[in-house]
Amino acid sequence: MSDLLFEDDEPEASGPNGDNAPPATVSELSARIKRSLEDGFGRVRVRGEIGRVSRPRSGHVYLDLKDDRAVISGVVWRGAAQRLEVSPEEGLEVVAEGKITTFPGQSKYQIVIEQMAPAGVGALMAMLEARKKKLAEEGLFGEARKREVPFLPDVIGVVSSPSGAVIRDILHRLSDRFPRPVLLWPVAVQGEKCAPEVVAAIQGFNALAPGGQIPRPDVLIVARGGGSVEDLWGFNEEIVARAVAASEIPVISAVGHETDTTLIDFVSDRRAPTPTAAAEMAAPVRGELLATLSGLEERRERALSRLLEERRTRLRDLARALPRPDELAAMARQRLDAVGERLPRALMASANMHQTRLARVAARLSSASLVGRIEAGRERAALFGDRLRPALERAVGQTRDRWEKSARLLEVFSYKATLSRGYAAVRGASGVASSAAELAPGETLEIEFSDGRVTAKVNGAASSEAGAGKLDTMSNKRAEASKRRKKKSEPSQGDLF
Amino acid sequence: MSPTDAPSPSADAPAVASMSFEQAMAALEQIVAQLESGRVDLEQSITLYERGAELRKHCEAKLRAAEMKVEQIVQGADGSAVDVKPFEAG
Numbered sequence: 001m002s003d004l005l006f007e008d009d010e011p012e013a014s015g016p017n018g019d020n021a022p023p024a025t026v027s028e029l030s031a032r033i034k035r036s037l038e039d040g041f042g043r044v045r046v047r048g049e050i051g052r053v054s055r056p057r058s059g060h061v062y063l064d065l066k067d068d069r070a071v072i073s074g075v076v077w078r079g080a081a082q083r084l085e086v087s088p089e090e091g092l093e094v095v096a097e098g099k100i101t102t103f104p105g106q107s108k109y110q111i112v113i114e115q116m117a118p119a120g121v122g123a124l125m126a127m128l129e130a131r132k133k134k135l136a137e138e139g140l141f142g143e144a145r146k147r148e149v150p151f152l153p154d155v156i157g158v159v160s161s162p163s164g165a166v167i168r169d170i171l172h173r174l175s176d177r178f179p180r181p182v183l184l185w186p187v188a189v190q191g192e193k194c195a196p197e198v199v200a201a202i203q204g205f206n207a208l209a210p211g212g213q214i215p216r217p218d219v220l221i222v223a224r225g226g227g228s229v230e231d232l233w234g235f236n237e238e239i240v241a242r243a244v245a246a247s248e249i250p251v252i253s254a255v256g257h258e259t260d261t262t263l264i265d266f267v268s269d270r271r272a273p274t275p276t277a278a279a280e281m282a283a284p285v286r287g288e289l290l291a292t293l294s295g296l297e298e299r300r301e302r303a304l305s306r307l308l309e310e311r312r313t314r315l316r317d318l319a320r321a322l323p324r325p326d327e328l329a330a331m332a333r334q335r336l337d338a339v340g341e342r343l344p345r346a347l348m349a350s351a352n353m354h355q356t357r358l359a360r361v362a363a364r365l366s367s368a369s370l371v372g373r374i375e376a377g378r379e380r381a382a383l384f385g386d387r388l389r390p391a392l393e394r395a396v397g398q399t400r401d402r403w404e405k406s407a408r409l410l411e412v413f414s415y416k417a418t419l420s421r422g423y424a425a426v427r428g429a430s431g432v433a434s435s436a437a438e439l440a441p442g443e444t445l446e447i448e449f450s451d452g453r454v455t456a457k458v459n460g461a462a463s464s465e466a467g468a469g470k471l472d473t474m475s476n477k478r479a480e481a482s483k484r485r486k487k488k489s490e491p492s493q494g495d496l497f
Numbered sequence: 498m499s500p501t502d503a504p505s506p507s508a509d510a511p512a513v514a515s516m517s518f519e520q521a522m523a524a525l526e527q528i529v530a531q532l533e534s535g536r537v538d539l540e541q542s543i544t545l546y547e548r549g550a551e552l553r554k555h556c557e558a559k560l561r562a563a564e565m566k567v568e569q570i571v572q573g574a575d576g577s578a579v580d581v582k583p584f585e586a587g
Contacts, residue, residue: 150560151519162584171567173560184584186569200576207577214570279517286563292522293556296529300549303532307542310535358570 030104037109041100042192046111047119048071050092064086064324065096065111073110074098080114085192086127088116093123121229130238131263134183135238140245147250148283149270152217152289155181155218156282157249162186166225166254166275178286183217194234198222199243206248219250219282222264226257235262242244244268254278259264419450426459513551518559523551 024032050063051071052429059078064071074096076084086094098113118124135141142407156174157246160166174180185201188194201222221245226234234240235255239261246253253268265271272278415425425448426433433439443458513521528549531537565574573579 151517157529167584171565175565179563180585181564182567183581184567185578186571201570202570204570204576212583267526286560289518289522289556289560293525293553293560296525296549297553299529300525300546300553302534302545303529303535304542307532307535307539311539449530 027104028190030107032101033105034102038099038101043097043099045095045097047093048072049097050088050090050094053090059302063113065094072111074206075110076113076116079173084116086116088119089127089130090405092127093119095119124229124233124236131236131238132266132411134310135241135267139243145245146269149250149252151168152284153177153180153218153282155183155215155217156294157205157220158182158184158223159187159198159205159220160184160223160275164225166223169275170221170223170279174283175462177280178283178289180283181215183215187208188234190227190234195237195240198234199239202240202243202247202251206246209352217249218249220251221254221272221275221278221282222251222256222268223272223278224256226260229260232262233259235264237263241267252278261467273491357402416450419448424449499585512532513548513555516552516555518556519553521555521559527547528552 011082011425048065051066053061053063055061058080061076061081063076065073065074076088082359086092094113095118096113097115098111100111102109118127121311139145158167160170162163163408166189167184176180183205186198188200189198194455202220205217205220208214210216222235226233232255235253244253244264244267250269252270252272253262253264254272254277255262256262258273274282286466293496306344366374419425426439427444427446427448428439430438433445439445441458441460445456445458447454447456510524511520513524516524529546532542532545532549567584568581569584570578571580571582
């Protein structure tokens with residue numbers, strides 16, 4: 001402030017003498033104002049509520065800090081904006097730290113903010129609510145994400161302060177319940193280093209290779225004792241919540257007292273109200289397990305012996321109910337005896353029956369009946385013998401007649417085919433005349449045509465030419481002769497035969 | 498399954514050695530309940546009984562390993578765990 005007065009004094013001091021001095025330019029004056037403000041104020045810390053916030057693409061953040069009567073413009077350069085602990089939001093009460101400067105272009109003075117922190121519990125809680133809402137919307141608190149805490153872990157990892165009551169409480173309760181190997185990853189549990197160290201510890205435990213030199217814990221306990229909201233603030237940081245969500249190893253959170261709820265509690269797999277309770281969640285009570293085991297052992301033994309006893313009893317009962325072998329055989333033997341006794345009798349009866357039948361049949365078999373049948377046969381043979389000769393002669397006669405008739409017919413019909421072709425058979429006194437020389441003049445001839453016979457007389461002596469000529473003539477007269485035949489045939493026929 | 502494989506109740510059951518304490522305990526409880534029900538044939542009851550003995554041994558071994566060894570992580574330059582040292586309460 002004294003600097004400012006001094007600066008203010010300067011123009012006054014030179015005023016009376018400076019009437020003739022050339023006037024300063026606006027830029028020169030602005031530069032002098034800028035310098036005097038920057039030199040006069042240096043770094044300041046100011047508490048106020050964030051008013052209008054704007055974030056141009058440049059990455060710088062412009063905002064107003066205000067109280068009920070005044071407003072100061074503020075700017076956060078891009079680099080500083082990325083490092084801010086809290087994201088500036090309208091309405092958030094903050095303590096900002098930075099330098100006062102001017103913006104000559106608009107005749108403005110402003111604060112260049114380098115750090116900013118929420119002011120007071122109300123501000124912190126408001127910010128926490130906003131964070132919670134955001135992570136809940138991302139699904140980080142979902143029940144489906146929760147991993148099962150192993151029933152009996154081989155190694156328990158603890159992320160906490162190496163000093164203080166918390167680690168002692170945890171170890172004490174673990175040794176009461178079930179002494180286990182414990183790996184402690186020491187971290188700051190409050191202050192600015194808290195959140196980054198807790199994140200590094202969770203990630204570091206997860207980075208341990210299973211079966212490596214340093215045993216990888218099966219479960220992690222992130223613990224801190226009670227404290228103010230500001231003390232516990234590290235466990236409300238988003239990076240801590242995200243590290244817990246990303247942990248492959250199940251995480252039990254135990255931060256503060258039961259009434260304190262921090263962001264890590266929402267995202268952890270189990271939330272313990274106290275570090276002691278976290279130890280209880282991490283390990284079962286060995287004594288109880290031993291008791292359960294011996295109880296099971298006893299039941300197992302008893303179950304088997306009862307099972308065997310039941311079977312033994314059942315076997316005995318069944319054996320009792322089973323008939324004795326000789327009893328089974330006795331019945332069969334009795335049946336055998338009964339049947340055996342009946343066998344000779346049955347055999348005898350059967351033989352007798354057959355004998356009776358034989359006798360009956362034999363009685364009917366006598367010589368008298370046989371002689372009678374022979375005599376009857378002989379009589380029948382004599383009878384047939386008498387009838388045989390006439391029948392035979394009759395049959396021979398019939399056969400002969402048939403044969404003679406057939407021979408005659410054969411003779412008659414043998415040349416008939418020739419006659420139909422215009423030839424004629426000529427019969428003289430000595431039968432069929434096959435040459436003219438056989439015929440004598442005046443001889444009556446019988447000329448046979450295919451359709452009948454006529455008689456004729458030989459007129460001349462045999463001459464081969466004339467005979468042929470006459471016969472031809474006669475042939476030409478055949479039709480006429482045929483007409484005549486009707487009158488003459490009957491006597492002629494009679495003559496012929 | 499080849500014909501030489503004798504069917505046994507433990508053929509498809511997981512190897513006891515690879516079981517967690519809780520799994521082994523649960524399996525043992527189941528076996529005891531099965532034996533107590535009496536609805537197992539003699540052959541099977543013997544097999545179950547023997548498997549129960551194996552499970553009990555496994556559980557007991559897990560319970561016997563009750564050693565309170567507390568160590569503290571030693572971080573390397575990059576912040577990762579490079580070693581452990583005995584924990585001394587501050």
